[in-house]
Amino acid sequence: MLPLLLCLSAQAHESEPGLKPYVVPPTEAAQLRKRLRWAGIAGMASAGLWYFAAGDSLGAGDPATLLAGAGLVATTGALIGGSYAVLDPREPAMGWEASGPPLRLTLSPGGSTTIGENVPYGGSLELAPRFILGPELQLIAQGTLRGDFGDRVDVDPRPQSDFAPALSRWGWGADVNPELRWYREGMDFRLRPTLLTRYTATTFADGSTRQLERQAWMPLTLGVRFYVSGRQRFGLYLGPRWDSLRWSDGGQWQEREVDFGPIYGQAFYSINRPHMRLPGGLVGASRLRISYEHSNFDGQAFDFGAVVGFFGPVTAQYDMQLRRPGWDNGVQVGLGVSGTKGGQVNLSIGWNTQPFGAVH
Amino acid sequence: MTLLLLALMSCERPECARPAYHRAECRVQAENVLARVQTSEGVEIRFQEAKATSAESWSTTGLLRNQQDAPVFARVATLGDFRLSVETEEATTLRLTLDNVDPRIPALEGELESSGLRRELELELEPGVNWIVGELPExxxxxxxxxxxxxxxxxxxxxxxxxxxxxxxxxxxxxxxxxxxxxxxxxxxxxxxxxxxxxxxxxxxxxxxxxxxxxxxxxxxxxxxxxxxxxxxxxxxxxxxxxxxxxxxxxxxxxxxxxxxxxxxxxxxxxxxxxxxxxxxxxxxxxxxxxxxxxxxxxxxxxxxxxxxxxxxxxxxxxxxxxxxxxxxxxxxxxxxxxxxxxxxxxxxxxxxxxxxxxxxxxxxxxxxxxxxxxxxxxxxxxxxxxxxx
Known part of the structure; x- marks a missing residue:
């Protein structure tokens, strides 16, 4: 799969914030898309063979599952890119585009249709200012604070329990994941050391309580992103993960246990839609991003049939940045859907601006 | 029509009122429902904790089911000791097949036959709560x-x-x-x-x-x-x-x-x-x-x-x-x-x-x-x- 992906870089280009925009001839983009599709199919087929023919069943483990997830994203991306090419063949230069905003607020709607239960709304505040360190080097100082706006309550469904509350839980957490990007011809390389922390306060059915602190350390997460065309990208992240767990019943915290965890990985494909004129003199630029993340740290696994616990979340995110012509700033709104067992939806609003150090 | 559908989807209902047994929570409900049974004669049989003294509730320590033209079937889910409560309003006879019982457990009250892990019982029930108790020898x-x-x-x-x-x-x-x-x-x-x-x-x-x-x-x-x-x-x-x-x-x-x-x-x-x-x-x-x-x-x-x-x-x-x-x-x-x-x-x-x-x-x-x-x-x-x- 990797040699095929490396082929993608042959005629790649960029139009990131702080970098020069550019145009790719549609014929070249079609060729690159074809390579992405075959790379995806090869990835999924290799994972299948590894699992069922050449490996030791589940002994194939994280690498095979990651390969399957990345292959799925690559194949889906190539299909989406192909559909776009037919339905909307414009491939214009873009001076700015929908991208990760330096400031973003996200809301995950809650609510439950089960009597006595509550799923709280969740929210997050994400800071990701971008710093230009050189013509090919950028730093995105990413950090996120997230939490529930209330308790999650689950009832006991046993007939002999009168459906009394069995579990009440509230959680918050923080992500620290600064990313260094090195832009090269047709691709960029990334280093994203990551620390995820989650605190959870649980009240059990008998009234006892427990505080949990979970952390996932991923100091060596490396990424690479290939340009399929001026507006299509495919990327991968990979790195080892260490987990730590400690708990308390309100008093002393237990000593932290640190163990080698599952391999962390992520694959994503994104496609930007050309600018469009909107009412009120606004110009909009949108982006569809699909991703697979090999991590069940936040419990959003993509389970189907007997395939349970193997895959992390598969997510589709649609963002649109709105600007007035000539403005350096824009507002970005987004809708995300995770194809998980819960079908998580989130809404976001962000503020985009020029990177620090950009030439105006 | 869309509004009606949305309204129906947002109606509150009890947990698992719409069964979905691929969900763990609905299986919790199912296993508890299936740990008790009522016969056509009105006899209520419940699996209990091995040390239970009250028959007011029940426990997921086994599986019970009525069978057509055959004794009530009870599969003990645990290892070692077990206990069932049998409640009736009138004196009556109950035939019961007990499965997955440790062969070292001495003969149970009303036991007709024992073979491997299975016991056949015929119980003469008194009004009130009767107990079937299986205990490993000390x-x-x-x-x-x-x-x-x-x-x-x-x-x-x-x-x-x-x-x-x-x-x-x-x-x-x-x-x-x-x-x-x-x-x-x-x-x-x-x-x-x-x-x-x-x-x-x-x-x-x-x-x-x-x-x-x-x-x-x-x-x-x-x-x-x-x-x-x-x-x-x-x-x-x-x-x-x-x-x-x-x-x-x-x-x-x-x-x-x-x-x-x-x-x-x-x-x-x-x-x-x-x-x-x-x-x-x-x-x-x-x-x-x-x-x-x-x-x-x-x-x-x-x-x-x-x-x-x-x-x-x-x-x-x-x-x-x-x-x-x-x-x-x-x-x-x-x-x-x-x-x-x-x-x-x-x-x-x-x-x-x-x-x-x-x-x-x-x-x-x-x-x-x-x-x-x-x-x-x-x-x-x-x-x-x-x-x-x-």
Whole structure:
């Protein structure tokens, strides 16, 4: 799969914030898309063979599952890119585009249709200012604070329990994941050391309580992103993960246990839609991003049939940045859907601006 | 029309009023519904905790069902002692078939016949609450004892049959060594497609077991949405019981996590006066790099914290079709997915884990090679790993 992906870089280009925009001839983009599709199919087929023919069943483990997830994203991306090419063949230069905003607020709607239960709304505040360190080097100082706006309550469904509350839980957490990007011809390389922390306060059915602190350390997460065309990208992240767990019943915290965890990985494909004129003199630029993340740290696994616990979340995110012509700033709104067992939806609003150090 | 549909979708209803048995929470409801039964004569039979004194509630320690033209069927889900309450308003006679009963338990009241793990009873019931009580003789629990454990049969029940045959040798050897084998803990994935025929085949094999078998489901046993097939045919997936000096707590993790209500009851389920505490589940809460972990890592972390806090000594799991020991986490975890499921290898590593409960808990893997196999590709550990009791 990797040699095929490396082929993608042959005629790649960029139009990131702080970098020069550019145009790719549609014929070249079609060729690159074809390579992405075959790379995806090869990835999924290799994972299948590894699992069922050449490996030791589940002994194939994280690498095979990651390969399957990345292959799925690559194949889906190539299909989406192909559909776009037919339905909307414009491939214009873009001076700015929908991208990760330096400031973003996200809301995950809650609510439950089960009597006595509550799923709280969740929210997050994400800071990701971008710093230009050189013509090919950028730093995105990413950090996120997230939490529930209330308790999650689950009832006991046993007939002999009168459906009394069995579990009440509230959680918050923080992500620290600064990313260094090195832009090269047709691709960029990334280093994203990551620390995820989650605190959870649980009240059990008998009234006892427990505080949990979970952390996932991923100091060596490396990424690479290939340009399929001026507006299509495919990327991968990979790195080892260490987990730590400690708990308390309100008093002393237990000593932290640190163990080698599952391999962390992520694959994503994104496609930007050309600018469009909107009412009120606004110009909009949108982006569809699909991703697979090999991590069940936040419990959003993509389970189907007997395939349970193997895959992390598969997510589709649609963002649109709105600007007035000539403005350096824009507002970005987004809708995300995770194809998980819960079908998580989130809404976001962000503020985009020029990177620090950009030439105006 | 759209508004009407939206309104209907947002209507509040009780948990599992719309059954979806691929959800762990609905299986909790099913296993509790199926742990009691009422006969056409109005006799109410309920599985109880082994030390229960009141029949007001009931417990998921077994499976009950009425059968056409046959006695009421009761499958004990636990190992060792068990108890049922039988409540009637009028004096009457009840015929009952009890399955998965330890052969060492002395004859029960009203027992007509005993064969292997099965007892046929005909009870003369007095008005009020009557009890059926099965207790291991004190001599059985006077010293150390053994349990066998493993999971993952899936597409190879014939290999599982060989392992059950091997348990006969284990049972007689252990008896001779003064450390009786008290049961097998079957850690899920007893079928490939959650089909009733597959479960029937495994239950038929279990009928030849020398010791009772506590069975919990895996992801392959519980993905049928409209039929709680595992709970209906085999029994509960979440249960806690005492066997001699050990508390054994088994969890249904077939959906990749605990049901939230089971998570909420963890302190209650893990609480015990016994000196030893063991837990079994299908998905390993510490998966390493197997990609075989829980769908919700918070649920796994909560279990690890509560089990460790309660003094748990050993976590048993399967799901990964090999044997792995992970001893560096909050509690020791042993994975034994070795009952017959495909391991791809020419020389698969089939067998079961022997858990010895003495003053300390220790374990060894006992290989049971496939027919015609030159032997397990990885030799079993020469010595058991000794773990300290609480």
């Amino acid at each position: 001599a059985v629990c006077s010293g150390s004892f053994r349990l066998a454990a493993a999971g993952d049969i899936q597409t190879n029940p014939l290999q599982f049959r060989q392992i059950i045959d091997a348990l006969h040798t284990e049972a007689s050897d252990s008896e001779a060594e003064g450390e009786p084998l008290l049961g097998l803990v079957l850690l899920g994935d007893i079928s490939e497609f959650s089909q009733p025929e597959e479960l029937t085949q495994v239950l038929d094999i279990l009928a030849s077991s020398p010791v009772p078998v506590a069975v919990i489901p895996g992801n392959h046993d519980v993905y049928a949405s409209l039929d709680a097939v595992f709970n209906r045919m085999v029994g509960p997936g979440n249960l806690s019981f005492d066997v001699c000096s050990a508390r054994v707590v088994l969890f249904d993790t077939g959906s990749g996590s605990l049901a939230p209500s089971i998570e909420g009851r963890l302190p209650e389920l893990l609480k015990s006066e016994q000196p030893h505490l063991l837990a079994g589940m299908h998905h390993p809460p510490m998966p390493g790099n197997t990609s075989g972990g829980w769908s919700d890592e918070l649920s796994a972390a909560t279990l690890l914290a509560e089990f460790s806090q309660a003094g748990g000594e050993l976590l048993l799991a399967a799901h990964v079709h090999e044997r792995l020991e992970m001893l560096d986490g909050p509690v020791p975890q042993v994975v034994v997915g070795t009952l017959g499921a495909d391991q791809v290898e020419v020389d698969p590593d089939y067998g079961y884990l022997r858990v010895s409960v003495r003053e300390q808990v220790s374990w060894c893997f006992v290989p049971v090679s496939a027919a015609g196999s030159p032997g397990a590709s990885r030799p079993p550990p020469v010595d058991c790993v000794e773990r300290s009791a609480r």
